[in-house]
Amino acid sequence: MKSDFLFKIIFFLCLSFSNFSFSQTEKEIFIIVKDDNNRPIEGAVILLDDIKQDKKTNYKGIFSIKTFSLPQKISAFSPYHGINIIKYNGKKFNRIIIKKKKDITPQLITKLKNKKFGIENAEQYRNIYHYLRGQVPGVQISRDNNIKIRGIGSVNGSTTPLFILNGVQIGKTTFENIIPTNVKHINILKGPETAIYGARGANGVIKITTY
Structure with missing residues (x-):
């Protein structure tokens, strides 16, 4: 009698555990x-x-x-x-x-x-420097907005990279006026990737594509 009762308890526990395991299957x-x-x-x-x-x-x-x-x-x-x-x-x-x-x-x-x-880095950026700080890896920007591409030293006393906007070289003033919400994507070039720009790309290249 005891053995039958014990068997029923064990059977019930096994069945419950089996159902639990099934419900928890990934x-x-x-x-x-x-x-x-x-x-x-x-x-x-x-x-x-x-x-x-x-x-x-x-x-x-x-x-x-x-x-x-x-x-x-x-x-x-x-x-x-x-x-x-x-x-x-x-x-x-x-x-x-x-x-x-x-x-x-x-x-x-x-x-x-x-x-x-709530996608990461989806805030409204104040300016292009703020955008670079939040969105683009491989770039260092000082408090006074001097830009340096990581892994590249100073060339001729300057760390400022070459700016290319939609395939055209631009100056820093034009770069500073780019509206962050107009940016489609940014590519950071350094080393052999900058060869097509010659000496101009010695400090690296920031290529910006806008909408």
């Missing part, structure tokens, strides 16, 4: 983000139930995560394309197409970043 979710021309979107921000994830999509537009808590919806946001939201239906593989809006502007991008997603 599930892997794959998300691929593409534009309306079926091209992968690299660097898209993924949100699960409006919670921003640390990783972004890779160069193939793919994002993956293992999670115990399954989302109700998945959002994908790209500053250059826009946003799309889908309902999660339990599938392992999920596809999100972001159709680029013709009317998307830098101001709208900033608004989306600030109000919706």
Whole structure:
């Protein structure tokens, strides 16, 4: 009699533990983000139930995560394309197409970043120096706004890099008047990368592309 009772208790505990383990199983979710021309979107921000994830999509537009808590919806946001939201239906593989809006502007991008997603470095920058400090790695800026590209020493007593705006060399005054919300992206060049600019690029090159 005792043995039957003990067996039932053990059986019940095993069944409960099995159900608990099943409910706590991790599930892997794959998300691929593409534009309306079926091209992968690299660097898209993924949100699960409006919670921003640390990783972004890779160069193939793919994002993956293992999670115990399954989302109700998945959002994908790209500053250059826009946003799309889908309902999660339990599938392992999920596809999100972001159709680029013709009317998307830098101001709208900033608004989306600030109000919706809290993406890192989404604040309204006061000037281009503030933007560089917050957005661009590999650059050192002193309190009096002298710029030095890390890894490059002083050449001819100056650390000021060469500024290229949309393919054209500009001076520091023009550079200082660039509006941060007009910046599409910035590339920092140093070493062999600056060879095409000759001696002008001895202190490194900051290439700015605007909208």
